Amino acid sequence: MVPSDGTAGRPLRESIRDKLRERIIEGTYGPGDRIVERDVAADFGVSRLPVREALRMLDTEGFVEMLATRGVIVKKLSRRDVLELFDVREALEGLAFRRAAERLTKRDATHLGALRSKARKALEAADGPALHGFNEEFHDTVNRLARNDLLASILEPLEGRLHWIFRQNDRPDQLWREHEELLAAIVDRDGDRAADLAVAHVRVNRDRVLSHLFGDHPEGTAAAG
Known part of the structure; x- marks a missing residue:
């Protein structure tokens, strides 16, 4: 149940939207x-x-889509949607990872180390849902460590859809192993390597998601459906 006054003083419609968005991202609503x-x-x-206001926000x-004949349905991602998001x-992520590496503090490095430890335990336990969560947390942490307010304001409205995309990768274990490389580049404060790895990571995972959702082969990713 959502508190009648929202959460932490937020409007009730936003609390409901967040709960519904979470259900969509986690697959409760397919x-x-x-x-x-x-x-x-x-x-x-x-x-x-x-609820009506929350659904409009999700639209x-x-x-979601609001259809005259069926009401509100969870949107089906098209190839075009996926390609545009990637x-x-x-x-944006090349810049975010570069700045996170360049602006890393000792406290940041400690936080990343703790995240790495928790993710490795989930990896050893083959806990896919937990790994999905740590993969999302890693990207959110990098966006914060970049310390670029304009970049954060651009990414904020996209974060939910990006998390949705992360969940379409059926190999969260492989995703985390790639994140380990990115994390190491950040901790080494190597901005060039972090940016290069980030771009390569996005391209590889674009192909994986397209293959998972649409059966595409890598050579077929250039066209937008």
């Missing part, structure tokens, strides 16, 4: 599933108005 306003209101113990963010990731 692509094409209907989200019924009345059912969500009952589930959260709220009126239908904030703007690209998580284009943006490639453009």
Whole structure:
């Protein structure tokens, strides 16, 4: 249940939006599933108005579609959607990783070391859901360590969709191993290597996601469907 006054003073519609977005990202609601306003209101113990507002926000963010015939459904990612998101990731993450490496503090390095330790335990336990969470946390941490307010403001509205994309990678263990290389470059304060690895990482994972979702081969990733 969502608190009647939202969370930490936030508007109720935003709290409901965050909960619904989390369910979409984690796969509770799958692509094409209907989200019924009345059912969500009952589930959260709220009126239908904030639910309606939350769904409109998710529509703007690209998580759902509002169809005249079916109501609100979880959006099915097209190849074009995926390619556009990876284009943006490639453009922004090279900069984010470079700046994170250049501006790393001792406290930052300690935090990354703790994250690495937790992720390695999840890797040893073959805990896929936990690894997905640590992979997302790693990217969010890098965005913060870049210490670039404009970059953060550009990435903020994209973060939910990027997390959604991360979950379409069916090998979170391989994803974390690649993150280990990126983490090492940041800790070494090697901005050039961090940026180069980040771009390569985005391109490899673009191909993996396209293959997982659409059966594409790497040579077929240039066209937008």
